[in-house]
Amino acid sequence: MDAVATATPAPKNGRLARTFAAYGQELVVLGSLLAVMALSGAVNARFLSENNLNSIFSGNAYVAVAAIGMSMVIIAGHIDVSVGSLIGVLATISGTLAVRGYPIWVAWLASIVAGIAIQAVNGVLVAYARIPAIVVTLGMLSILKGGLISATSGAWITNLPPGFLLAQFRLFGILAPVWFAAVLTVLAALWMRYSALGRSIYAVGGNPDAARAAGIQTRPTVVFVFALHGFFAGIAAILFASQLQVIQSTVPPNLELNVITASVIGGVSILGGTGTVIGSTLAAVLFAAIGSSLIFLNVSAYWLKAVLGLLILVTVLADMARRRRAF
Amino acid sequence: MTLSRLLRHETILAVLVVVALVVLAAQSERFFTADNLLNQGRLMAEVGLVALTMTFVIVTGGIDLSVGSMLGLSAILVGVFWKNVGLALPVAMVLAVGAGGLAGLVNGLIITRFKVPPLIATLATLALYRGLAEGISQSRSVRGYPEWFYGLGQRDAAGVPVQVWIMLVAVVVSAAILGFTTFGRATYAVGANETAARFAGVAVDRTRLLVYTASGLMSGLAAVIFVSRVSTTRSDMGTGLELDVITAVVLGGTSIFGGKGTILGTVLGLALIQALRSGLSLAGVKGDGTIVVIGLVLIGAILVSNLFGRDGDG
Numbered sequence: 152m153d154a155v156a157t158a159t160p161a162p163k164n165g166r167l168a169r170t171f172a173a174y175g176q177e178l179v180v181l182g183s184l185l186a187v188m189a190l191s192g193a194v195n196a197r198f199l200s201e202n203n204l205n206s207i208f209s210g211n212a213y214v215a216v217a218a219i220g221m222s223m224v225i226i227a228g229h230i231d232v233s234v235g236s237l238i239g240v241l242a243t244i245s246g247t248l249a250v251r252g253y254p255i256w257v258a259w260l261a262s263i264v265a266g267i268a269i270q271a272v273n274g275v276l277v278a279y280a281r282i283p284a285i286v287v288t289l290g291m292l293s294i295l296k297g298g299l300i301s302a303t304s305g306a307w308i309t310n311l312p313p314g315f316l317l318a319q320f321r322l323f324g325i326l327a328p329v330w331f332a333a334v335l336t337v338l339a340a341l342w343m344r345y346s347a348l349g350r351s352i353y354a355v356g357g358n359p360d361a362a363r364a365a366g367i368q369t370r371p372t373v374v375f376v377f378a379l380h381g382f383f384a385g386i387a388a389i390l391f392a393s394q395l396q397v398i399q400s401t402v403p404p405n406l407e408l409n410v411i412t413a414s415v416i417g418g419v420s421i422l423g424g425t426g427t428v429i430g431s432t433l434a435a436v437l438f439a440a441i442g443s444s445l446i447f448l449n450v451s452a453y454w455l456k457a458v459l460g461l462l463i464l465v466t467v468l469a470d471m472a473r474r475r476r477a478f
Numbered sequence: 479m480t481l482s483r484l485l486r487h488e489t490i491l492a493v494l495v496v497v498a499l500v501v502l503a504a505q506s507e508r509f510f511t512a513d514n515l516l517n518q519g520r521l522m523a524e525v526g527l528v529a530l531t532m533t534f535v536i537v538t539g540g541i542d543l544s545v546g547s548m549l550g551l552s553a554i555l556v557g558v559f560w561k562n563v564g565l566a567l568p569v570a571m572v573l574a575v576g577a578g579g580l581a582g583l584v585n586g587l588i589i590t591r592f593k594v595p596p597l598i599a600t601l602a603t604l605a606l607y608r609g610l611a612e613g614i615s616q617s618r619s620v621r622g623y624p625e626w627f628y629g630l631g632q633r634d635a636a637g638v639p640v641q642v643w644i645m646l647v648a649v650v651v652s653a654a655i656l657g658f659t660t661f662g663r664a665t666y667a668v669g670a671n672e673t674a675a676r677f678a679g680v681a682v683d684r685t686r687l688l689v690y691t692a693s694g695l696m697s698g699l700a701a702v703i704f705v706s707r708v709s710t711t712r713s714d715m716g717t718g719l720e721l722d723v724i725t726a727v728v729l730g731g732t733s734i735f736g737g738k739g740t741i742l743g744t745v746l747g748l749a750l751i752q753a754l755r756s757g758l759s760l761a762g763v764k765g766d767g768t769i770v771v772i773g774l775v776l777i778g779a780i781l782v783s784n785l786f787g788r789d790g791d792g
Binding site: 230232276280281283285286287289290291292293294295296298299300404408415421422453454456457458459460461463464471472 | 541543588593594595597599603604605606607608609613615616617717721725734735766768770776780781784
């Protein structure tokens with residue numbers, strides 16, 4: 152049985168309808184993305200200029216990468232509100248090492264290793280100490296945020312070596328963050344759909360008791376999912392840290408909410424067990440496109456957040472309506 | 479359920495509060511003075527008020543992430559209604575609190591009518607309400623309120639800060655409602671087992687709607703006190719408030735899965751957090767270091783409580 156993406160039972164009529172039932176939310180997000188781009192492009196052709204497209208796709212790529220891990224955590228039936236602080240901490244660690252003259256690859260690797268380690272702690276507390284994930288990660292958020300500000304006093308990290316600035320590399324004219332987001336999304340989606348371990352994430356989130364009865368070791372799986380989430384946070388932190396020439400060693404405000412929102416709008420059910428990372432990546436790009444298009448459409452900057460919030464709400468309500476019709 | 483079992487987490491917490499008070503008092507003689515304690519009460523009133531209604535929300539098995547944004551929205555509306563619309567300040571205050579209630583009602587409607595999980599519904603309105611606050615105020619602050627307005631946030635009554643009195647009344651009222659009324663029982667019933675509650679004839683949706691509306695009203699009230707305390711309105715007021723509030727409630731022993739929790743626990747949670755904040759900063763720990771300790775205490779307290787009382791989900 153295809154337990155992966157069939158949150159809703161597939162209707163009988165035809166392949167197209169089945170695809171829509173399985174990937175409905177992803178298609179809705181993709182459709183919205185294309186609509187936003189077409190409309191904004193029609194109003195102002197400069198919206199579709201290479202420069203602007205590059206900034207839309209690469210500017211939010213770190214959110215997309217972090218949302219891959221977040222989607223896995225949510226699909227496994229948990230949540231992580233500490234990821235914003237974690238990315239701030241990892242970016243600072245990585246940047247500091249680079250400035251102190253360590254080899255670039257050490258600076259990058261440190262971010263990933265520290266990300267895995269910290270998230271593994273979250274995972275152990277959730278899986279073995281049986282503390283709800285929102286409580287664990289709320290505590291971790293305080294620890295990371297407080298620790299970061301006490302250690303750095305919010306000082307900026309400057310004089311980053313040019314080789315460190317991964318986010319500014321290009322391959323075939325396309326910025327590195329776009330490559331990272333695209334390649335990692337595809338790999339993660341394939342892995343989650345076709346590997347036994349990947350599918351067990353859905354099983355653990357969908358019905359932990361059934362998963363246990365089916366022979367899945369649910370606790371190690373949960374720790375593994377958190378550690379993997381830490382891996383993606385580590386990469387996201389490198390992309391985030393290398394966007395500009397400086398790193399503000401503070402916690403990016405509301406980043407955890409942006410990441411969770413991308414996952415949820417992308418179709419990951421907060422109740423666990425369903426969704427794909429393709430949806431979350433598309434949603435992260437959609438937010439960037441909407442933000443950019445509102446600027447091109449001359450919407451006052453003060454109203455940006457309200458319009459974005461309204462759109463999120465409409466997407467959520469449309470998704471709920473679609474889900475109920477399908478039952 | 480016996481009283482001793484009900485109080486298990488609260489007991490651990492009370493011991494922690496006492497230990498914290500003793501240790502912190504030994505660190506600095508300025509900590510255990512009436513002045514400092516009352517001042518701490520002033521500082522915790524806004525988080526404290528919102529934490530009371532958040533206890534109800536979490537007991538129903540829900541969550542409200544939009545409280546900080548509702549506070550921000552109500553705060554700028556005080557200024558906008560008074561200065562830009564030209565209403566009398568008392569009317570502006572009432573309308574601002576009402577707007578908070580309306581925002582909470584919208585949350586409740588999205589959750590009950592459209593069956594959107596509370597986490598997602600309030601995540602969306604967190605962005606929406608903050609956006610409305612920014613858009614309506616055009617990110618401009620309003621200052622220069624009449625002198626009497628500052629009474630709410632900066633003056634004392636009978637030697638105790640005015641907002642501490644408000645907070646005390648709110649604590650007693652909400653403890654009575656949650657502990658002794660049909661509505662309070664319904665709140666627990668919805669969180670413990672929604673289906674069973676429905677079959678037992680509990681008005682599940684109405685309970686939820688009221689709880690989220692109350693959360694909005696309380697955020698509005700906290701906003702008015704906040705504005706009075708800091709003498710200005712800004713659209714970014716209350717950013718991150720939701721995490722402080724949820725930390726206090728969860729530290730107080732309310733189960734994030736619903737059905738379990740008390741106002742007494744929340745009050746103890748608030749007291750512990752504020753004691754740590756104040757005591758550690760007097761002992762020379764910088765403000766941000768105290769956040770680390772609060773995070774550790776949150777995880778530690780739930781861990782200990784889980785180890786001693788393995789009844790259900792913890």
